[in-house]
Amino acid sequence: MSEHGPHTTDDGRTYLFDDPKNVDRFVNGFYVVCVVLVILDFVVHRHISHRWENLWAFHALYGFGACWMLVVIAKQMRRVLMRDEDYYDGD
Amino acid sequence: MGIELLRHPFVIFLVGALLVAVTRGNLRKALLLLTPVIGGINILGLEAGTTVEFAFLDYTLIPLRVDRLSLLFGYLFHLAALIGNIFALHLRDEDNARVQHTAALLYAGSALGAVFAGDMITLFVFWELLALTSVFLIWARKTERSIKAGFRYLVIHVLSGVILLAGTLLRAHQVGSLEFGDIGLDGSLAGWLILLAFGIKAAFPLLHNWLTDAYPEGTATGTVFLSAFTTKVAVYALARSYAGTEILIYVGAVMTCFPIFYAVIENDLRRVLGYSMINQIGFMVCGIGIGTALAVNGAVAHAFSDVIFKGLLFMCMGSVLHMTGRMNGSDLGGLYKSMPITTVLCIVGAASISAFPLFSGFVSKSMVMAAVLQEGHVWVWPALLFASAGVFHHAGIKIPYFTFFAHDAGIRTTEPPGNMLVAMFIGAGLCITIGSRPSLLYGILPYVTDYTPYDVTHVLTQTQLLWFGALAFIGLQKTGIYPPELRSVNIDAEWTYRWMAPRLVRGIGGAVARVDSAVRGAVIGTVQRVMHSATRSHGPHGILARTWPTGSMVLWVAVLLAAYLVFYF
Numbered sequence: 242m243s244e245h246g247p248h249t250t251d252d253g254r255t256y257l258f259d260d261p262k263n264v265d266r267f268v269n270g271f272y273v274v275c276v277v278l279v280i281l282d283f284v285v286h287r288h289i290s291h292r293w294e295n296l297w298a299f300h301a302l303y304g305f306g307a308c309w310m311l312v313v314i315a316k317q318m319r320r321v322l323m324r325d326e327d328y329y330d331g332d
Numbered sequence: 333m334g335i336e337l338l339r340h341p342f343v344i345f346l347v348g349a350l351l352v353a354v355t356r357g358n359l360r361k362a363l364l365l366l367t368p369v370i371g372g373i374n375i376l377g378l379e380a381g382t383t384v385e386f387a388f389l390d391y392t393l394i395p396l397r398v399d400r401l402s403l404l405f406g407y408l409f410h411l412a413a414l415i416g417n418i419f420a421l422h423l424r425d426e427d428n429a430r431v432q433h434t435a436a437l438l439y440a441g442s443a444l445g446a447v448f449a450g451d452m453i454t455l456f457v458f459w460e461l462l463a464l465t466s467v468f469l470i471w472a473r474k475t476e477r478s479i480k481a482g483f484r485y486l487v488i489h490v491l492s493g494v495i496l497l498a499g500t501l502l503r504a505h506q507v508g509s510l511e512f513g514d515i516g517l518d519g520s521l522a523g524w525l526i527l528l529a530f531g532i533k534a535a536f537p538l539l540h541n542w543l544t545d546a547y548p549e550g551t552a553t554g555t556v557f558l559s560a561f562t563t564k565v566a567v568y569a570l571a572r573s574y575a576g577t578e579i580l581i582y583v584g585a586v587m588t589c590f591p592i593f594y595a596v597i598e599n600d601l602r603r604v605l606g607y608s609m610i611n612q613i614g615f616m617v618c619g620i621g622i623g624t625a626l627a628v629n630g631a632v633a634h635a636f637s638d639v640i641f642k643g644l645l646f647m648c649m650g651s652v653l654h655m656t657g658r659m660n661g662s663d664l665g666g667l668y669k670s671m672p673i674t675t676v677l678c679i680v681g682a683a684s685i686s687a688f689p690l691f692s693g694f695v696s697k698s699m700v701m702a703a704v705l706q707e708g709h710v711w712v713w714p715a716l717l718f719a720s721a722g723v724f725h726h727a728g729i730k731i732p733y734f735t736f737f738a739h740d741a742g743i744r745t746t747e748p749p750g751n752m753l754v755a756m757f758i759g760a761g762l763c764i765t766i767g768s769r770p771s772l773l774y775g776i777l778p779y780v781t782d783y784t785p786y787d788v789t790h791v792l793t794q795t796q797l798l799w800f801g802a803l804a805f806i807g808l809q810k811t812g813i814y815p816p817e818l819r820s821v822n823i824d825a826e827w828t829y830r831w832m833a834p835r836l837v838r839g840i841g842g843a844v845a846r847v848d849s850a851v852r853g854a855v856i857g858t859v860q861r862v863m864h865s866a867t868r869s870h871g872p873h874g875i876l877a878r879t880w881p882t883g884s885m886v887l888w889v890a891v892l893l894a895a896y897l898v899f900y901f
Binding site for chain 2: 272285321
């Protein structure tokens, strides 16, 4: 497989997310959607298929908690599992 | 039978592969496109219920069996072969183009041969062919790592085939049939052996490491094929033979959960996709384990979606590898600046695997989730929901974020060649089409279904789950808790055969050598001592081997004679 090297390192142009303001705009827009999604939980009558779903905004809380826990645990796993990149080389 | 066998999907791919092997240039490119297209037209004309069978010794072999389940996978594999071939169309001689193209067509053909097999012997033949043909897509990378990884891949898959054959023969002896149908676990060894063989190819926990070992070592285009066929043939085989086998529900749940932890800390982004693939197969295995019409529909529908969106993600990463030569999250970033189209296509793949409404994963995975609750598995459902949030985290966000955004690694390149873009556009188009018009997919599922994925509750809850998962990502990034991408290897089940086993063998070998040399030393010492004492008594100067002078003999004879005379008188 021909795997080309990077062509140039910088072209001096400014791109969308080079401006921190645009990053902030993006993230703020994201927060707004989060708030809307939680408010919708008051408005929409959800079907309940699992008793945990009776909890207000259950899926939002679960999604947030699951991802946070996933990363925190995975990070701790590195202490046990991580080795040098060439760990298996030479075998 | 002869004419009908010519319409066997494998035969078309075999002929295509043979022609591709002896042609070059535009003719070869045309053949690469025509083979899956002709195959596709052929398969559209195959009707459910068609079988081709012939007697072999006391058994019946069925090389072609067409029903709704095999047709679904047949359509899917033709589609995957076409997309993969378009993606690889630019390959040149220095890329081992001839080998890669031929291997890819034979590999796709073997997958088709396996899903249309009606008996276990035919399945076994294609099962082994899958391994023998696909390994060239790894070896064609021509690096030392890829060669070694290819050998490990081959050994494990050939082993899976041998176990399958053992189970098949045992089963034939017990039930007197070679039929590739419902097998299940009835407590017989044969049932377990066949499940083990399927499980190796389906990347069951602890048997999974061949996938994350070999797929990242394949060529940029080859891994796209690898991701489409092997594991999906295994899913098909499980759906055909082990639907409703309860243990699979739990095996599937474990498969959805454990790989995502690895995916979070893995640096090689194609290996991240490998772990993510095991996670997705977990949903399918779980659905098969539940075994109801809705669950099995969900499992195979998700296999269909997965081949397309995982293929798309592997194509995006393949494009990045092709253009930059890099694949580690720690070396990439900021590529949206020079590869904006690839970025958007990757985000479509990411949204599909994450099961965002309007994308393909949403309409297929939700059937499995619904079936889990319908059958009252209230503790499996939270595990799958956890895995659903997790897949968004590592595949939906991590892959696009660290490749195309994050910190700018300073790489300035261009979009990949046109054929790669076309293949990715087709993949992305299918993801959105299936997601927004699910009836197209539902219409070809094995069981008739009236399932509706789009209702207000489902759309809202799924969006909440994913959006707040993303919120956690932003929070973890802003607080600096998110682990950085590091050049590293994470120990997994492969440690047992890549690290421990060689050392164990060397250790045992060393101990045996030490005992051996001690025993040999003791024996040789004893022999030497015996030799020494023998030499001392019987050697040239030994007392018992001394040569006596003739004179002294005459003297002694004279003395004896004199003594005799004295006594005589």
